[in-house]
Amino acid sequence: MGFQGIGAAVRRKEDARFLSGSGHYTDDINRPGQLYASIRRADRPHARIVGIDTAAASAMPGVVAVYTGADLQADNVGGLPCGWQVKNKDGTPMAEPPHPVLAVGKVRHVGDPVAVAIAATRQQAKDAAEQLAITWQDLPAAGSIKDALAPGAALVHDDVPGNICYDWHLGDKAAVDAAFAAAARIVRLDLTNNRLIPNAMEPRAAVGEFDRATGEHTLYTTSQNPHVIRLLMGAFVLHLPESRLRVVAPDVGGGFGSKIYHYAEEAIVTWAAGKLARPVKWTAERTESFISDAHGRDHVSTAEMALDKDGNFLALHVKTLANMGAYLSTFAPCIPTYLYATLLAGVYKTPAIYAEVKAVFTNTVPVDAYRGAGRPEAAYLLERLVDVIARDTGIDKVTLRRRNFIPADAFPYHTPVALQYDSGNYQATLDAALKAADWSGFPARRAAAHVKGKLRGIGISTYIEACGIAPSAVVGSLGARAGLYEVANVRVHPTGGVSVFTGAHSHGQGHETTFAQIVSDQLGVPFDQVEVVHGDTAKIPFGMGTYGSRSLAVGGSAMMKAMDKIIAKGKRIAAHLMEASVEDIEFKSGTFSVAGTDKSKTLGEIALTAYVPHNYPIDELEPGLEETAFYDPKNFTFPAGCHVAEVEIDPDTGAASVVSFVAVDDVGRVINPMIVEGQVQGGVAQGIGQALLEGAVYDGNGQIVTGSMMDYTIPRADDLPSIKVGTETTLCTHNPLGVKGCGEVGAIGSPPAIVNAVVDALAEYDVRHIDMPLAPQKIWSIIRAGRPPMAAE
Amino acid sequence: MYDFTYQKPSSVADAAKLLSADAEAKALAGGMTLIPVLKQRLNKPSTLVDLAGTGLAGISVAGGKVRIGAMTTHAAVAGSAEVRKAIPALATLAGGIGDKEVRHRGTIGGSLANNDPTADYSAAALALGAAIVTNKRTIAADDYFQGMFTTALEPGELITAVEFPVPEKAAYTKFPNPASRYAIVGVFVAQGPSRGPSGVRVAVTGASESGVFRHKAMEAALAKSFSAAALADIATSAEGLNSDIHASAEYRAHLIGVMARRAVAAAG
Numbered sequence A: 001m002g003f004q005g006i007g008a009a010v011r012r013k014e015d016a017r018f019l020s021g022s023g024h025y026t027d028d029i030n031r032p033g034q035l036y037a038s039i040r041r042a043d044r045p046h047a048r049i050v051g052i053d054t055a056a057a058s059a060m061p062g063v064v065a066v067y068t069g070a071d072l073q074a075d076n077v078g079g080l081p082c083g084w085q086v087k088n089k090d091g092t093p094m095a096e097p098p099h100p101v102l103a104v105g106k107v108r109h110v111g112d113p114v115a116v117a118i119a120a121t122r123q124q125a126k127d128a129a130e131q132l133a134i135t136w137q138d139l140p141a142a143g144s145i146k147d148a149l150a151p152g153a154a155l156v157h158d159d160v161p162g163n164i165c166y167d168w169h170l171g172d173k174a175a176v177d178a179a180f181a182a183a184a185r186i187v188r189l190d191l192t193n194n195r196l197i198p199n200a201m202e203p204r205a206a207v208g209e210f211d212r213a214t215g216e217h218t219l220y221t222t223s224q225n226p227h228v229i230r231l232l233m234g235a236f237v238l239h240l241p242e243s244r245l246r247v248v249a250p251d252v253g254g255g256f257g258s259k260i261y262h263y264a265e266e267a268i269v270t271w272a273a274g275k276l277a278r279p280v281k282w283t284a285e286r287t288e289s290f291i292s293d294a295h296g297r298d299h300v301s302t303a304e305m306a307l308d309k310d311g312n313f314l315a316l317h318v319k320t321l322a323n324m325g326a327y328l329s330t331f332a333p334c335i336p337t338y339l340y341a342t343l344l345a346g347v348y349k350t351p352a353i354y355a356e357v358k359a360v361f362t363n364t365v366p367v368d369a370y371r372g373a374g375r376p377e378a379a380y381l382l383e384r385l386v387d388v389i390a391r392d393t394g395i396d397k398v399t400l401r402r403r404n405f406i407p408a409d410a411f412p413y414h415t416p417v418a419l420q421y422d423s424g425n426y427q428a429t430l431d432a433a434l435k436a437a438d439w440s441g442f443p444a445r446r447a448a449a450h451v452k453g454k455l456r457g458i459g460i461s462t463y464i465e466a467c468g469i470a471p472s473a474v475v476g477s478l479g480a481r482a483g484l485y486e487v488a489n490v491r492v493h494p495t496g497g498v499s500v501f502t503g504a505h506s507h508g509q510g511h512e513t514t515f516a517q518i519v520s521d522q523l524g525v526p527f528d529q530v531e532v533v534h535g536d537t538a539k540i541p542f543g544m545g546t547y548g549s550r551s552l553a554v555g556g557s558a559m560m561k562a563m564d565k566i567i568a569k570g571k572r573i574a575a576h577l578m579e580a581s582v583e584d585i586e587f588k589s590g591t592f593s594v595a596g597t598d599k600s601k602t603l604g605e606i607a608l609t610a611y612v613p614h615n616y617p618i619d620e621l622e623p624g625l626e627e628t629a630f631y632d633p634k635n636f637t638f639p640a641g642c643h644v645a646e647v648e649i650d651p652d653t654g655a656a657s658v659v660s661f662v663a664v665d666d667v668g669r670v671i672n673p674m675i676v677e678g679q680v681q682g683g684v685a686q687g688i689g690q691a692l693l694e695g696a697v698y699d700g701n702g703q704i705v706t707g708s709m710m711d712y713t714i715p716r717a718d719d720l721p722s723i724k725v726g727t728e729t730t731l732c733t734h735n736p737l738g739v740k741g742c743g744e745v746g747a748i749g750s751p752p753a754i755v756n757a758v759v760d761a762l763a764e765y766d767v768r769h770i771d772m773p774l775a776p777q778k779i780w781s782i783i784r785a786g787r788p789p790m791a792a793e
Numbered sequence B: 001m002y003d004f005t006y007q008k009p010s011s012v013a014d015a016a017k018l019l020s021a022d023a024e025a026k027a028l029a030g031g032m033t034l035i036p037v038l039k040q041r042l043n044k045p046s047t048l049v050d051l052a053g054t055g056l057a058g059i060s061v062a063g064g065k066v067r068i069g070a071m072t073t074h075a076a077v078a079g080s081a082e083v084r085k086a087i088p089a090l091a092t093l094a095g096g097i098g099d100k101e102v103r104h105r106g107t108i109g110g111s112l113a114n115n116d117p118t119a120d121y122s123a124a125a126l127a128l129g130a131a132i133v134t135n136k137r138t139i140a141a142d143d144y145f146q147g148m149f150t151t152a153l154e155p156g157e158l159i160t161a162v163e164f165p166v167p168e169k170a171a172y173t174k175f176p177n178p179a180s181r182y183a184i185v186g187v188f189v190a191q192g193p194s195r196g197p198s199g200v201r202v203a204v205t206g207a208s209e210s211g212v213f214r215h216k217a218m219e220a221a222l223a224k225s226f227s228a229a230a231l232a233d234i235a236t237s238a239e240g241l242n243s244d245i246h247a248s249a250e251y252r253a254h255l256i257g258v259m260a261r262r263a264v265a266a267a268g
């Protein structure tokens, strides 16, 4: 076994379990006496509930209970809380309409939960839910941002005028106006960011259980952050103290953001299990996932850049409309504001920026963070705009970018949109990507493609993002209703093995491997003797979970702090054992030694002494070797990089395919290059999905058209090229590992690179912009409207 | 899924008996269409009569015909050396249906019985002038397809095999729906020896509201000159073609031309 510490491409520990079918997911959990819940959902986008007749359903075989919104209200069950309050331009708070667990009065989107049937078997529960007789009064619906803002539009919430959740802004309007007035040129681009449906491989599931003896409720759930669920559900929905509510998120099969939020089903099974004193299980069918998991993106924007005569960026003005869906999901309000507009400087030194964001309620599934969360929308807008500026001004797109980059010696760099970038080198990632992509050899490849009858284009994006969310004081001042630190408990066992209890949650990221590498590296314990435990509020002190590529930057830093404490205590024990002074004890590679002597003790010996304290400084030191640390980051981290895509278009059909893709990212220190490569490739796959294939479609009446995988195109292996991944590192300056985060860069940097490449391929058809997804028909329409196509045969 | 009873008869005769005895009973082949429909509770059969034990799988080539048993999977057709030798276009078509899992469960009989307007086999059957053999009779492909999800099969009638006359040349080209991989437009082109008066047949699937159809204008042009160039000036009307989020009727009309020219070029 070679080196397995920081920087080694160690194979993922957890994969043996996952690949051999021995993973333990929520739906694998079955408790004695368990019942099954089936949710009856709205099949219409907007309607008043005139009445629900539960009599027939309640009398069906196996049915134990049927509950509606009224039952929950009568039992004082609260609504689903929103974890972030955004303020309007005038300082007033956003509109925050109630989000009942089961609909009360009316339903607001297809999929809105209306009632639950609980029965002895899954089929019986489903039969009963289907038999519920609901009398509806249909209402006109607003199925899109445009419809919701139209004069006289239906109101999603009766007391939210104009369907506006908030009208928010950031930046210096006066400075931007002045720069626009003096500009040599203004370039404008209107664009949308398509709505995406997450589709984690594992559908959501939840099992509620109640122990009559102890009064403890347990919820097993497919969550990215069990402690947050305990906090939200306990404090706001079910009014249970932490001591009586345990939340377990076991193996989770992908989240991409969609499993951050507190969902109705979690509250339903927990509450019902308490009422019935029997375990209650719910597992989503894929069709339910499409209409009940929070969707992502869905922006309509206008961007304008003021330029001087040389193409230097003077000022940026962005107006964005963001779809919130029918209710505010847990973190929805912060995505198109603090995770979006704050990134509009990108990697450029644009001196003045002003962003205005209106969040809009519609009769659609709630929208919240999805891999990248706000940053892909910002990167896409900027990187498309930069390409359009290059086109309109005739300046080479690489030169234009270089000219406007924040220089490598300008860090720390304050942007005009509230962030302070700590480190980066955008020229370096750009240079490395251009080289890896053989940028200069492109004309020959384009010519060769022409001979085959294909249109070939190349596209670039130089993006930045913000990870490691976040300093609690900062996010608190911006409206977050939670702190965003992370927690680690490191337990060195008497026989020298180590368990790490982390508040981060792994659902595909490989924490059991990378975290073990860090511990192995720091404490000198063999990799195989490090166990990483996550996902259970009964085992882990606290935690804020995994999203926003924060696990390593925040959770890893908490581990480092806890290990520092372990080492400090170990030194005191070692000093006692070796009769030296603490200052003279050095710790390296798992060994405590007395400086300048050959006296030493291994960590194992120290641990044994700590738990068997016969010869021990018992008057000044407690036995045991276990430490907990909370780490609150000082700043966000700022991964950045350059992606280059090459596409080929079949001009006869309009079908575009990505034929090569290079990503060179600066993710800070790399703990495991194999996992970084996999994370980036997975993100790029989703980026290719967004750029070419995916897009949620609602019809004019608010019915979802892409309600299954027969219509909604998830990228498959044969839609993807081989994705080349490289890294160029500048270290994060404010966390102990120097790490930045790699989970989302792929999904953030890739869509603009691909769209830029397609637009480039269509250069001879005089195209300025095409909205995603770049489906064949769209491209064909452009080709048809342009010159006659080349002969294919 | 609603409750149903399950039967697995060991002969076609027994299967037919079970089906004719109960109007609510349904045949089950690979289940690739039927099971999802049941899961969505869109259908409520009393009994599923599984055809897996009826001995209907198998491929034989003789007398200028490829005969494929109704329960033969798409993967078996795609992987058959005999099919690949006799009608390579048919093996290619089968290999391009759905995904691997679907190809290892879905059957030719199930596909033709279901007659999804975007399915692939219907184009081959129509263009090759296949005969659909049932437990009661033999139906010419020209008479078999009667609009989307509608066929000449009578209640309780079972497909037992499909016979494809071996052509001189043939090719199938498909523009798949990016999500489902069914055909947005699929064109099967076949020539000779005895394919109607003109000797050429062009069948189009995926495109029309009324299911698979023969493109007579293309057939006439190809009968004069079997070349992609012969199709250059033949426009297809968008009228009566499907329109959905992936492809408008106009786009489908255009794709019919592209796919047909590519099929002819591929047939050589």
Ligand SMILES: Cc1cc2nc3c(=O)[nH]c(=O)nc-3n(C[C@H](O)[C@H](O)[C@H](O)COP(=O)(O)OP(=O)(O)OC[C@H]3O[C@@H](n4cnc5c(N)ncnc54)[C@H](O)[C@@H]3O)c2cc1C
Pocket: B026, B027, B028, B029, B030, B031, B032, B033, B034, B035, B051, B070, B071, B074, B096, B097, B098, B099, B102, B105, B106, B107, B108, B109, B110, B111, B113, B114, B118, B119, B120, B121, B157, B158, B159, B160, B180, B181, B182, B183
């Ligand atoms: C994800 C997915 C992708 C697909 N993609 C494609 C594609 O690209 N192209 C394509 O052509 N198809 C596609 N299919 C369909 C698939 O190829 C099957 O052929 C099709 O589902 C029917 O075959 P089956 O054997 O599964 O029939 P079943 O689902 O078992 O039966 C279908 C119907 O036919 C009846 N039936 C079955 N066998 C007989 C028989 N011998 N006689 C009379 N009636 C019978 C059944 O009663 C039922 O009504 C796809 C399916 C899926 C799920």
